[in-house]
Amino acid sequence: MSAVEVGNKTGSKRDYSLVGESTKRAVETGLASAEWYHTDVPRKVMKELMQRSDGPAIRDTLLWIALILGSAVGAIWFWGSWWCVPFFVVYGVLYASSSDSRWHECGHGTAFRTRWMNDAVYQIASFMQMRNPVQWRWSHARHHTDTIIVGRDAEIAVMRPPDLLRALLSFTGLLDFRYSLPGLFRQAAGRLTDEEKSYIPEMEWLKAIVAARWHVAIYVATAGLAIYMRSFLPLMLIGGPRLYGTWHMVLTGLLQHIGLADNVTDHRLNTRTVYMNPISRWIYWNMNYHVEHHMFPMVPYHALPRLHELIKHDLPAPNPSMWHAYKEVWPVVLRQLRYEDYYLKRELPPTARPYKEEFHNLIIPAAAE
Amino acid sequence: MSEWVEACAADDVEEEDVIRFDHAGRTFAIYRSPDDEYFATDGLCTHEKVHLADGLVMDDIIECPKHNGRFNYKTGAAKGAPVCVNLRTYPVKLEAGMVMIQLD
Numbered sequence: 524m525s526a527v528e529v530g531n532k533t534g535s536k537r538d539y540s541l542v543g544e545s546t547k548r549a550v551e552t553g554l555a556s557a558e559w560y561h562t563d564v565p566r567k568v569m570k571e572l573m574q575r576s577d578g579p580a581i582r583d584t585l586l587w588i589a590l591i592l593g594s595a596v597g598a599i600w601f602w603g604s605w606w607c608v609p610f611f612v613v614y615g616v617l618y619a620s621s622s623d624s625r626w627h628e629c630g631h632g633t634a635f636r637t638r639w640m641n642d643a644v645y646q647i648a649s650f651m652q653m654r655n656p657v658q659w660r661w662s663h664a665r666h667h668t669d670t671i672i673v674g675r676d677a678e679i680a681v682m683r684p685p686d687l688l689r690a691l692l693s694f695t696g697l698l699d700f701r702y703s704l705p706g707l708f709r710q711a712a713g714r715l716t717d718e719e720k721s722y723i724p725e726m727e728w729l730k731a732i733v734a735a736r737w738h739v740a741i742y743v744a745t746a747g748l749a750i751y752m753r754s755f756l757p758l759m760l761i762g763g764p765r766l767y768g769t770w771h772m773v774l775t776g777l778l779q780h781i782g783l784a785d786n787v788t789d790h791r792l793n794t795r796t797v798y799m800n801p802i803s804r805w806i807y808w809n810m811n812y813h814v815e816h817h818m819f820p821m822v823p824y825h826a827l828p829r830l831h832e833l834i835k836h837d838l839p840a841p842n843p844s845m846w847h848a849y850k851e852v853w854p855v856v857l858r859q860l861r862y863e864d865y866y867l868k869r870e871l872p873p874t875a876r877p878y879k880e881e882f883h884n885l886i887i888p889a890a891a892e
Numbered sequence: 893m894s895e896w897v898e899a900c901a902a903d904d905v906e907e908e909d910v911i912r913f914d915h916a917g918r919t920f921a922i923y924r925s926p927d928d929e930y931f932a933t934d935g936l937c938t939h940e941k942v943h944l945a946d947g948l949v950m951d952d953i954i955e956c957p958k959h960n961g962r963f964n965y966k967t968g969a970a971k972g973a974p975v976c977v978n979l980r981t982y983p984v985k986l987e988a989g990m991v992m993i994q995l996d
Contacts, residue, residue: 556940570909573948632960636950657973664959664974668940724976821948821957 537673537785537863539682541718545674549786554672560789560879561818562837564830569819572826572833575636579825580628583805584644587625591617595760602756611759615768616806619696622651623772624808624824630660633823634808650738653703653765655710657731658719665722667820671785671793677722681781683863685856690777696769704742704762710735775799775807778848782855782867789878790817792868796831796841797848814838837876839869896985896992899932905991910954910965912945915995920982921945922991923965925952930984931965932993938970938977 538545549555564572594617597610626648628634629641649656662677669675681690692698709716713732715723723731745761755763775797784792791814799811810816812827815834822830835841842848851867858865871877899913905924912935913920919935921944933954937944942958949955954965961975968979983994 569946570948575948575950632955632962660973664939667959726976727973819957821955821960 537683539673539679541674541677541721543674546721547674549669549672549674554669554786554788555675556668557788559670559818560791560876562834562876564819564833568833569822572819572830573821573823574826575633575823576825577636577640579823580634580640580644583808584625584634584640587617587621598759599756602754611764611767614760615764616771617768618651618764619768620770620772620775621806621808622648623776624806624810626652626654626659627663627810628808628824630663631820633821649734650741651764653699653707653738653762655707655731655735655738657727657734658710658715658723661723661727667817670790670817671780671783671787673785677718679780679785680777681856683785684860685781687856687860693777694770694773696765696767699765699769707735707738707742711739771803771806774845775803775811778842778845778852779810779813782852782859784866784868790814791838791871791875792878795848795869796838797845798841798843799845803845836872836874839871839875894994894996896987896994899991899993902930902986902989902991905930908949908951910945910947910949912943913993918995919943920993921954921965922984922993923949923954925949925966930986930991932982932984932991933963933965933968934980937961937963937975938979939975944979 540546546555591614594610594614598607598614601607601610625634625644629645629648632638632641634644635641646656649659666676666678671679673679680693689698710732715728715731719731720728742762745757749755749757778795778797780793780795783795787793794814794817796814797811799807804811808824809827810824812831815822815827815830815838818834819830831841842851855865855867897915899915899920899922900911905911905922907924907928908926910921910923913922913932914935921933921935923931923933925931933944935943935945937956937958939956939961940958942956944954944956944963946957947955948957949965952964952966953962953971955962956975959974962971963969963975963979964971965979966981968981970976970978985992
């Protein structure tokens with residue numbers, strides 16, 4: 524394994540609340556809203572990489588919509604026989620997994636050059652993801668400001684010590700019905716939690732509540748239609764795909780940060796790039812180039828492979844496959860069950876600028892033995 | 893008391909681009925529009941204090957490099973989440989091939 528593992532046991536527990544002790548500490552130590560490392564790229568080249576274009580995203584979105592509608596028609600046509608299963612398999616992944624990458628890229632505003640196109644796909648994909656579009660726009664902004672900073676990042680998928688049962692359940696989408704859906708109903712009733720209020724500006728609270736009401740209205744209408752039709756079919760097409768189609772989103776997305784460092788300000792230490800097959804890359808819109816995305820979030824998904832080629836000399840070697848990445852991660856999360864400070868520190872190539880050890884060790888003294 | 897300060901040579905900024913200008917402990921962004929006009933704003937995004945000079949200029953919009961917050965750099969208007977606070981703008985003039993901005 525081309526990695527060095529360090530870590531020890533301190534007995535200190537991480538507080539992942541966004542309004543707790545870790546939050547205060549992150550602000551006091553300068554970890555919150557810090558300046559992050561990025562590889563030097565000439566302005567002219569970066570400007571060219573950042574350029575927006577409607578073409579690739581229109582092509583991909585038309586194909587996406589055609590596949591969604593096509594698989595839905597097949598699933599409806601064969602409803603009641605086993606022949607509907609393959610159509611639901613395709614429909615589920617498109618609805619519940621590929622919508623995550625569309626939500627993400629359009630939330631950044633980098634998919635299309637035309638703003639309304641980004642906004643339209645963002646709203647649709649947010650609904651498919653069972654995510655409040657207003658709340659999640661802000662939580663994702665925070666994720667980019669304070670990536671895997673404990674007490675600040677609202678989108679840490681696997682906390683320490685890892686909850687393996689929860690991670691496993693996330694493949695089934697059950698957690699969306701345990702947390703996301705009740706969360707939308709709560710917001711629709713006009714209640715935001717203190718944590719949500721910590722990253723959503725007050726002027727956006729009402730927008731978040733109104734957005735939740737629209738989502739809830741569609742779910743209630745779908746449930747009503749299912750009762751009227753005395754059929755599960757409407758629920759299999761709207762909402763239900765979270766249960767049977769989320770697995771690909773979790774399979775690819777879990778690898779973004781799991782097992783790597785927290786409380787550092789260098790994405791090479793806390794984020795992972797993994798080479799993937801073309802189908803997964805299309806579903807995931809190239810977010811397998813995740814170090815590159817975090818370092819330069821303005822670069823559209825279709826330019827990430829070029830950015831990767833340009834800066835890979837300065838990054839840890841990417842995992843050659845998802846299988847390789849999970850093999851790397853598994854022993855790390857197992858060890859984190861007992862030693863939550865344990866993490867995987869990935870080796871840099873000789874051509875890379877070194878990690879700023881003194882800075883990171885100062886902030887997380889528990890990270891080195 | 894306002895004063896005109898020399899920010900850069902007109903050719904230092906490419907068309908539809910932006911550069912950073914630091915002066916007296918403050919940082920500014922100097923823009924050249926696709927119509928070959930020059931503009932100046934505060935240099936840091938009002939959302940998370942990121943240098944806008946690393947961002948992308950598209951028509952009359954500057955997009956922050958960190959969270960893609962968008963401002964109209966001609967008026968300073970914030971164009972929606974995650975930016976809510978407008979950007980301060982400064983008068984600009986060209987003098988002998990130099991971009992001058994008027995500061996307080």
